[in-house]
Amino acid sequence: MESRHTASDEIDLHELFFKLSKRWPLFLASVLIAGLSAWMYLQVKAPTYDFRSTLLIGNQSTGSKQAQELLQLLDPKDKGMKLEDEVGLLTSTDMLRRTLTRLPFAVSYYTVPDSWLNSVKNLQVREQAIGGVPFRVLPVPNKPQLVGVPIYVEPQQDGRYRVHADIKKGELHQLASGELVREVLGTQLDQTVRAGDTLRSPLLTAVIAPEPSYPAMPTKERFFFKLQDMPSLVGDYQNRLKVKPIEHESRILELATQGSVPSKETQFLNTLMAVYVEEDLNQKNQIGRKTITFLDNEINKIAQARLSAAEAVSSFRASAGVVDATAQSGAGIQRQSELQSAQARLATNLKYYQNMIGYMRSRRAAGQTASPSTAGIEDPAILALVQQLAKLNAERTSVALNATAINPQLLSLDEQIVNTKESLIQTLANLIRTANISLSDVNHQLAQVRTQISQMPENERRLAALRTRSDFTDKNYNLLVEKRNEAAIALATNSTDKKVVDPAKQNGIGPSAPKPGLVGLIALLAALAIPTGIVLLSDKTNRRIQSKDDLSKVTNIPLLGVVPHGTSADKQSMLHDPRSPISEAFRSIRVSLQYLSTGPDKRFIGVTSSVPGEGKTFCTVNLAAELAQGGRRVILLECDMRRPTMAGYFGIDTRRAHGLSTYLAGTSTLEEARISTDVPNLDAVCCGPIPENPTQLLESRRLSDLMQQLREDYDYVLVDIPPMGYVAEFFVLLRYLDANIYVVRQNYTDRGLVNQISELHRDQKVKQIYMIINDVHFAQTYEYRYKGKSSIY
Numbered sequence: 001m002e003s004r005h006t007a008s009d010e011i012d013l014h015e016l017f018f019k020l021s022k023r024w025p026l027f028l029a030s031v032l033i034a035g036l037s038a039w040m041y042l043q044v045k046a047p048t049y050d051f052r053s054t055l056l057i058g059n060q061s062t063g064s065k066q067a068q069e070l071l072q073l074l075d076p077k078d079k080g081m082k083l084e085d086e087v088g089l090l091t092s093t094d095m096l097r098r099t100l101t102r103l104p105f106a107v108s109y110y111t112v113p114d115s116w117l118n119s120v121k122n123l124q125v126r127e128q129a130i131g132g133v134p135f136r137v138l139p140v141p142n143k144p145q146l147v148g149v150p151i152y153v154e155p156q157q158d159g160r161y162r163v164h165a166d167i168k169k170g171e172l173h174q175l176a177s178g179e180l181v182r183e184v185l186g187t188q189l190d191q192t193v194r195a196g197d198t199l200r201s202p203l204l205t206a207v208i209a210p211e212p213s214y215p216a217m218p219t220k221e222r223f224f225f226k227l228q229d230m231p232s233l234v235g236d237y238q239n240r241l242k243v244k245p246i247e248h249e250s251r252i253l254e255l256a257t258q259g260s261v262p263s264k265e266t267q268f269l270n271t272l273m274a275v276y277v278e279e280d281l282n283q284k285n286q287i288g289r290k291t292i293t294f295l296d297n298e299i300n301k302i303a304q305a306r307l308s309a310a311e312a313v314s315s316f317r318a319s320a321g322v323v324d325a326t327a328q329s330g331a332g333i334q335r336q337s338e339l340q341s342a343q344a345r346l347a348t349n350l351k352y353y354q355n356m357i358g359y360m361r362s363r364r365a366a367g368q369t370a371s372p373s374t375a376g377i378e379d380p381a382i383l384a385l386v387q388q389l390a391k392l393n394a395e396r397t398s399v400a401l402n403a404t405a406i407n408p409q410l411l412s413l414d415e416q417i418v419n420t421k422e423s424l425i426q427t428l429a430n431l432i433r434t435a436n437i438s439l440s441d442v443n444h445q446l447a448q449v450r451t452q453i454s455q456m457p458e459n460e461r462r463l464a465a466l467r468t469r470s471d472f473t474d475k476n477y478n479l480l481v482e483k484r485n486e487a488a489i490a491l492a493t494n495s496t497d498k499k500v501v502d503p504a505k506q507n508g509i510g511p512s513a514p515k516p517g518l519v520g521l522i523a524l525l526a527a528l529a530i531p532t533g534i535v536l537l538s539d540k541t542n543r544r545i546q547s548k549d550d551l552s553k554v555t556n557i558p559l560l561g562v563v564p565h566g567t568s569a570d571k572q573s574m575l576h577d578p579r580s581p582i583s584e585a586f587r588s589i590r591v592s593l594q595y596l597s598t599g600p601d602k603r604f605i606g607v608t609s610s611v612p613g614e615g616k617t618f619c620t621v622n623l624a625a626e627l628a629q630g631g632r633r634v635i636l637l638e639c640d641m642r643r644p645t646m647a648g649y650f651g652i653d654t655r656r657a658h659g660l661s662t663y664l665a666g667t668s669t670l671e672e673a674r675i676s677t678d679v680p681n682l683d684a685v686c687c688g689p690i691p692e693n694p695t696q697l698l699e700s701r702r703l704s705d706l707m708q709q710l711r712e713d714y715d716y717v718l719v720d721i722p723p724m725g726y727v728a729e730f731f732v733l734l735r736y737l738d739a740n741i742y743v744v745r746q747n748y749t750d751r752g753l754v755n756q757i758s759e760l761h762r763d764q765k766v767k768q769i770y771m772i773i774n775d776v777h778f779a780q781t782y783e784y785r786y787k788g789k790s791s792i793y
Helices: 013-021 024-044 065-070 083-090 093-101 230-240 262-320 327-361 380-400 408-454 458-492 516-541 548-554 568-573 581-596 616-629 660-665 694-698 701-713 729-736 751-762
Strands: 049-057 107-112 126-128 135-139 145-147 151-155 160-173 180-194 198-200 205-210 222-227 242-245 252-259 498-506 559-564 604-609 634-638 674-676 682-685 716-720 739-745 769-776
Touching: 013 516, 024 516, 049 083, 049 262, 083 242, 083 252, 083 262, 083 380, 093 230, 093 262, 107 135, 135 151, 135 222, 145 222, 180 198, 230 252, 252 262, 262 458, 262 498, 327 408, 327 458, 380 408, 548 559, 548 751, 548 769, 559 581, 581 616, 581 769, 604 616, 604 729, 616 634, 616 682, 616 716, 616 739, 616 769, 634 701, 660 694, 660 701, 694 729, 701 716, 701 729
Parallel strands: 559 769, 604 716, 604 739, 634 682, 634 716, 739 769
Antiparallel strands: 049 252, 049 498, 107 126, 107 222, 135 205, 145 160, 151 160, 151 222, 160 180, 198 205, 242 252, 674 682
16 A cells, blocks of 8 residues: 655645646647747837937027127016926927928838738738838828728729728728718728829828839739828827936937838937927017017107107298297206106006006916016016916926826916916006006196196297107107117027937837847747646646545545556456556555455455546456456456446456346346356456346345355455445445445546545545555656656556
């Protein structure tokens, strides 16, 4: 009897390697499949290249510093700059839309090589740049176009093009806006158009023109193109574009992207940087242009007033003959001039305040961007609020790029913007009231001075008034012209602080993906990991008995031994070949059984199993033959009268009229039912005709008499009992048995079935029971691997 031990939870690497090595065909097939898959992936996957460029972000200074110092109207305070804001602007939807609008990327061209990989389905497809296919597609603007569907173009011999597509599901969009027009299901496009003509179809409206740079040579490649609307195109590039500083706190940004067409990616990055630089310069020039426009309008107005004043003085002198004013009128006129200057200044400030407050009231909402001009306003409170509003607007623009409308930070910024606007409006309203009061006071003083002047001689008074008006308009005119010249100088010398450091170029020499070495390594790891996982999973989920260790986990019934797996030829010669592995196995079981069953009372041995197919009859016959060959008188009793198979082991006619069933039924004698086999000292009582109620026969008095007679005539009686999992004959025969053998079959018997007999043994309902593991593949079992290379063990 073999020793039993408690299973350990520790991982036995030798056992694991043994289990894996026995599945080498699975690993070989996995390696072949993984290698083929990796090769197919490398053939099918289009190479991807990395591209980068660098852009310098300056310190926000613009134009001539001297001109900026002179033009205080255009001199904003605290022009701080954040790299995060610049990154947000570069990756914003509006910036990418402006960039891609300049590029002909709405049409993507593809080639399908003439390869066996594409014989069933287009697997090996490569995107081409413009000029890489023999045609060029020019979509007609403002026409609904079929997007996202491959549209094949076949050049014909007569210079025409056949355009066709099989559309299972598609959509018609406006390319510029991305607006969905309608959905297209289960239709086809198939038209032929001349080169340069417009193809007009409900699904596609475009000009198919020949590509002059494409070589005129026959090719078996197929060509197709896809249309993409602008929002989808922007989203695609927005996902692939990465912008970050090259170092911490550096003002140089690195722009990176990936793509399979190098010329498209470099063109995109270069165009993006050019648009960004142009947009920055345009925004800075916009303030200068608005200021010049404002000054030009004011100069034109004052020029007319200046001309009228000069003409009035000249006409009055000619008509009245007045040459100069008296000293008396000079003081009054000087006072009047000062008051008029103050009046004009207050009126101008009032006009600025009213314009600004009207502008702010029309843009009170947080989402309405307000950039009020501070031209002509010198009040520090107004300037501080405008500066604060500009800063909050910039922060909101940066946050809104990647945030939803309910983002807490965005809502906080909106509230601050609204509060700042309201503060600015309130401050302007206070300034307007103050200006009105001051203007009213100046008007009152001016009226008093005019009253005093009116008392002077009429001619002197009128001349003084005309000269004052003329001098005032000249002074204002000269001031505005000077400011206009300064603004023009600043605008002319204006420049951007953004600069392209490195234009777009490819990183490295070859593609960044796929990498053959990495793909091969992943395929190898997968080829080893997947079979290993399958083996471990199948081992963990396998509920069938594999070895004595598995038995030790579910029962403590002693194990007599194991029976090796044999071929059909082995099973035919087992009864006559004492040197076969199967005979040796049963010899070992016989020795263990005799050692355990020493004594004259343990001669009736029953052999059973859980379910049919586990080899109990096979074990019964071989164990009986081994006992008989040892010189003992042995008889086999086939009590499994539901599925009898014992007759086949001895070449007995299965249709024999006599057997155990007829004996128990009283229609046969023991001599008629008993058969002498070819094995010396071995007799057998086969089932005979299959009865209708085997249990009733086994419970009869004749079985008890038979058992008593066999105990007197034979040294050993081996009883083939039906499987205990299906019928109750085992418990009927249990009272006659001195020992019981329970047969389990490797990789066949479920562990749950063994629990049944284990519970009976634990509850002392079945005593003197032993186990045999049948049909063991030694070469595939770790415990008996050393026996796999020997025929006798």
